[in-house]
Amino acid sequence: MDSIKYLMVMWIVAVIFIVIGIYVMSRGKPMWLWAGSKISESEINDVKGYNQAVGKMWCVFSIPLFIGGIVEFLLPVYSIIIFAFATVINIGLSVWIYHKIEEKYLSK
Numbered sequence: 001m002d003s004i005k006y007l008m009v010m011w012i013v014a015v016i017f018i019v020i021g022i023y024v025m026s027r028g029k030p031m032w033l034w035a036g037s038k039i040s041e042s043e044i045n046d047v048k049g050y051n052q053a054v055g056k057m058w059c060v061f062s063i064p065l066f067i068g069g070i071v072e073f074l075l076p077v078y079s080i081i082i083f084a085f086a087t088v089i090n091i092g093l094s095v096w097i098y099h100k101i102e103e104k105y106l107s108k
Helices: 002-026 047-060 063-074 076-105
Strands: none
Touching: 002 047, 002 063, 002 076, 047 076, 063 076
């Protein structure tokens, strides 16, 4: 029973990440990543490309959560490792990837 609860939590969070990613990709104005820091359209040289890149980043970060939910049924200990990866490592990756996106799309 606990495995099903864990699966549901992991998958609900993964779906939330995907919904955020789809929203970002369909948005007409640039989507910021950090709280309190907005980006204007004049700062971005390709708003659609910028939003596509940020949206894909959100969607890719949902993958370990889907995998972790499935692994819970087979190897529960590894599921915890995947969860740790999905949270701790993805935070660092999101900072690095977002800076790469900014380098590509911010007007100079």
